[in-house]
Amino acid sequence: MSHPLDGRHHSVLVIGGGQAGLSMSYCLRARGIDHLVLERDEVGHEWRDRRWDMFCLVTPNWQCQLPGFPYRGGDPEGFMGRAEIVSYVQEYARTFGLPVVEGVGATRLRVTPHGFLVRTSQGDLTADQVVVATGPYQVPLIPRMTERLPESLVQLHSSQYRNPGQLPAGEVLVVGTGQSGCQIAEDLHLAGRRVHLSVGSAPRVARRYRGRDVVAWLDEMGYYRRGIDEFADADAVRFRANHYVTGRDGGHDIDLRAFALEGMRLYGRLSGIDSGFLRFRPDLRKNLDAADAVSEGIKSSIDAYIAEQRIGAPAEERYTPVWEPDADPAELSLSDSGITSVVWSTGFGRDHRWIDVPIFDGRGYPTHDRGVTSCEGLYFLGLPWQYTWGSGRFCGVAADAEFLASRIELLYRGGKSHEVRWLAGVPRGSYENDDWVAPRTVA
Numbered sequence: 001m002s003h004p005l006d007g008r009h010h011s012v013l014v015i016g017g018g019q020a021g022l023s024m025s026y027c028l029r030a031r032g033i034d035h036l037v038l039e040r041d042e043v044g045h046e047w048r049d050r051r052w053d054m055f056c057l058v059t060p061n062w063q064c065q066l067p068g069f070p071y072r073g074g075d076p077e078g079f080m081g082r083a084e085i086v087s088y089v090q091e092y093a094r095t096f097g098l099p100v101v102e103g104v105g106a107t108r109l110r111v112t113p114h115g116f117l118v119r120t121s122q123g124d125l126t127a128d129q130v131v132v133a134t135g136p137y138q139v140p141l142i143p144r145m146t147e148r149l150p151e152s153l154v155q156l157h158s159s160q161y162r163n164p165g166q167l168p169a170g171e172v173l174v175v176g177t178g179q180s181g182c183q184i185a186e187d188l189h190l191a192g193r194r195v196h197l198s199v200g201s202a203p204r205v206a207r208r209y210r211g212r213d214v215v216a217w218l219d220e221m222g223y224y225r226r227g228i229d230e231f232a233d234a235d236a237v238r239f240r241a242n243h244y245v246t247g248r249d250g251g252h253d254i255d256l257r258a259f260a261l262e263g264m265r266l267y268g269r270l271s272g273i274d275s276g277f278l279r280f281r282p283d284l285r286k287n288l289d290a291a292d293a294v295s296e297g298i299k300s301s302i303d304a305y306i307a308e309q310r311i312g313a314p315a316e317e318r319y320t321p322v323w324e325p326d327a328d329p330a331e332l333s334l335s336d337s338g339i340t341s342v343v344w345s346t347g348f349g350r351d352h353r354w355i356d357v358p359i360f361d362g363r364g365y366p367t368h369d370r371g372v373t374s375c376e377g378l379y380f381l382g383l384p385w386q387y388t389w390g391s392g393r394f395c396g397v398a399a400d401a402e403f404l405a406s407r408i409e410l411l412y413r414g415g416k417s418h419e420v421r422w423l424a425g426v427p428r429g430s431y432e433n434d435d436w437v438a439p440r441t442v443a
Helices: 019-030 047-051 082-095 144-148 179-190 214-220 234-238 256-261 284-309 397-414
Strands: 010-014 036-040 100-102 106-112 115-120 123-132 154-159 170-177 195-198 265-267 272-273 277-282 331-333 339-345 379-382 428-432 436-439
Touching: 010 397, 019 036, 019 100, 019 397, 047 082, 047 179, 082 436, 100 170, 106 123, 115 170, 123 397, 144 272, 154 265, 179 195, 179 256, 214 284, 256 265, 256 284, 265 284, 379 397, 397 428
Parallel strands: 010 036, 010 123, 036 100, 123 379, 154 339, 170 195, 170 339, 195 265
Antiparallel strands: 106 115, 115 123, 272 277, 277 331, 428 436
16 A cells, blocks of 8 residues: 655654644745654644643743744733643644645664665654654653552543543542643642642742742843753763642642642652552651752742842742641551542653664663764754753743754764764664664774
């Protein structure tokens, strides 16, 4: 059976049609470089189909700065909801007529002696260069301990959660307090559901401080433009959890202590499930204190900046904890709790098994420098902390795309032959058919 894309060749293939892939396409088109964007589903799919009904951005609308397409709405200080985000991304693709082919999933990427071969659901394509822009949130991570829960419990990953009415009557356990976990817990709490929340080590940040959104202060202070190469331990920075806060209802803090005062039940990290009991680590107080310390530390840096720049910002009292746990709860009986459903807000993992090029470290993370991998002509875009804190976000992906576009153009204009630059200590070679062929040594 023939496919419409089978046998086509492009100078550049961009895999992934989210904000990163679309930004890459814009930059390539501006340079007159032939390319095609492959999108497995539809443009806006990730925002529309893997977010809950009340989802909204946690950064202000003015930070939506895709290349050539800054936010143009009437509420720059507001926070776009799910439908608005989908419209923004789709309008971006339409406005510039970007060459996106929807409904085409890449199933394999490998290097041949003549360039890259990309196997897709609609045939095989070849390219001189490839940009992987599939994003960081690929495979929902759910711990194996879920298998020890009764079959009667409804279990969802955060990517499957839509609204409180989706869950059966009864109390809800939410596991994880990253951005999704905290916002979903709030969504359920505001709907009048009794929530049991397993609190992890994610930090929090205040929504506003001293007269402005904290994001505005941090942006002015250059935090979103600070390069990963300025940190002593890049890996530790890259894999940090995001700070939890919300843009819901105009934006406000998420204070888990305040939720506890209102009836939400807080626990430490979920450590196991045994004989109908949920077991928790004794770290609830520690995790709450640590999250508050990060938030207050950010305020201190803002205070220092205001003083240094002699800015006339209003004074503001610091946060005082409104609730303290009497003890760290060690366990919870499922039969006595009234819990009928669980939402696993335990994050996502990467799945790059379809990329048959040895560019990954022992954890499966692509080795790269600002998105440029050790394989000439192969790039990544849209990774968290790809180079800056803004990388992968609406505010920073443009700079990363521009950087890669300049590298792609250099190779494109120079007409250099394709070769694989291996990691240190590994000889060069190539794929012939489906087998790795090492170069011959010369005596």
